[in-house]
Amino acid sequence: MHDGHDHAHPLRPDRDEHPGYYQVMATALRELLLEKNVFTAEELRRQMEKMDERGPHLGARVVARAWADAAFKTRLLADGPAACRELGVDIGPTRLVVLENRPELHNLVVCTLCSCYPRALLGLPPDWYKSVNYRRRAVREPRAVLEEFGTRIPDGTAVRVHDSTAELRYIVLPMRPAGAEGLDEAALAALVTRDAMIGVALPKAP
Amino acid sequence: MRRAHDMGGLPGGPVTPEEHDYALWEKRVDAMSVLIGNKNIFNLDEFRHAIELLGADAHEKLSYYERWVYAIAHNLIQRGVITVDELGRRMTEVEKTGRT
Amino acid sequence: MTGASAAFAAGDAVRVRRAFPIGHVRAPFYIRGKAGTVERYCGEFGNPEERSVMQEDGPPIGLYRVRFRQAEVWPDYRGRPEDSIDIEIYANWLERA
Known part of the structure; x- marks a missing residue:
């Protein structure tokens, strides 16, 4: 749907003719x-x-490596910034924490106080992430918000919300979709959407 | 007292998956704020504080980067980097010439 | 409390102070007064409440990632009992629960 990297969005008028x-x-x-x-x-x-130059393609590379290489995944979960550096992805001083989705746990990221976002790995945030409705509701009714994104979390899976309001920044490591075994890292990365790394969506099916 | 920016858990409408490609002026504002932070002209908490002081209707009346512009100006004035007078005069000039 | 690093350890039961001052506060309104468990100590950082008013020389304070049960945070929560929310809370907002 709105995964941020395979279709163009209309450019908001720059209003250069009549600047506000x-x-x-x-x-x-x-x-x-x-x-x-x-x-x-x-x-x-x-x-x-x-x-x-920053954008979800960077996060997707990191996720794809974690899907392909279990030892890397372990290092990524233990020390996000160091693991990104290993891949040559420079996230500057960002204190990155990677949240692993598992069959029994789904993670979702929001910032209720402003709009803190892992810019170093995902670029600038989409408008909906900064919206009042997302900031108000993601913490209290995460399952309803997920459904609005077309994301159905199985009844047996717990949902953990991360209100990212202070010093750490979070991305979600989604579960590798079924049928992705044997794909190379570039093909895996193509399944990883921005929204999956925020936690409002699941990765694409191969 | 709950302040306007501190909105987690309040009732809200549906989350519509809206987004737009950022305009040039928005990218410039973003970049200016990063450079100001890197150069320790003012800190991130001052910046957030200034946005919070915009109050309850700021989220309806101003766009995201419009709020940033307000906060940058507020903090630059507070830190003595620019004066209110300078800003006012320069804005008049910019408007007159149509510079962007 | 200020400047006391690592006053809590992972697994400690804590409560966010219930207080409502003016100023730039990073402890969200909805979590004040709620009890949770320290998930990790995140290190020491400048105090945003002081930095927001240009007081940048004060001692750094500890920051903790605290895990709360959603059912504890929202009495009318609709979801699974295991659902949780993690928030980073500065040490000056935490007390032992």
């Missing part, structure tokens, strides 16, 4: 900060590029 109040303020702030040498235009450009 806060867009005007954003331009004014950028100009003032450049003039005051708080940062350079080059630094700003590089930071934008760096963020553009």
Whole structure:
């Protein structure tokens, strides 16, 4: 459905023709900060590029390796940042915790206070993750929210919500779907959606 | 007192899987805030605090990055990096020239 | 409490203080007064309540990931009794339960 990496979304109008109040303020702030040498235009450009390069494909690589390599999975669950570094995925200072889904446990991530998100591995969050309705309801009625995403958790599976409001950042390690045995890592990664790593969806079937 | 941003567990409507590709100005605001943090101009908690001070209707009236712009401006003024006067004058100029 | 690192260990029963000050607080409203179990100690960090008002030189405080039973958090919770919620709580908000 809305897994964030196989279809384009409409570009919200940039409103450059008639910039709104806060867009005007954003331009004014950028100009003032450049003039005051708080940062350079080059630094700003590089930071934008760096963020553009981040996205669910990074998380998908990590998940695919964990599906393919049990020893890596153990290291990933024990020390997320170190395991990402092993794959050459630089997550900076992010204190990453990887939450393993198991037949008896499904994990779901939210931030009720703002919208903390594992940006280093998944890029910028989707709008619904930041929405009032998700932030209000994910902690109290996670199963109902999951159903709205078309995700049915078996009755025998417990649901654990992670309200990510402080220093750690979380991604979900989904269960490898049936029929994925023998696929190579690239093929496995293609099954891993952003929403599966937030915990609102399950990976695609091969 | 429960404050407006602290909304976990309140009743809400359906979660609609909405998203949009971020616009250039939003990406710029995002990048500015990261650089400001990296350079210790102000800290993340000040930033969050400023957003929280926007109050109850901010989530309806302002978009996500509009709230960020407000918070960045608020904290830069508080830290003495820019003045209210500078910001006001520059905004007038930006608006007049249509610069983005 | 402030500055006391690792005052709790994994498995300790704790309760989030029931308090409602103004200011920038990272302990969500819905979890105040609720009892849970320490899942892990996360290390020491600057106190967000102080940092939010530009007081950046205070001692770091411990942070704990605490696991709560959903049935304990929401009296009308509809789900399985094993359902749980994990939240990181700063040491100054925790007391022994």
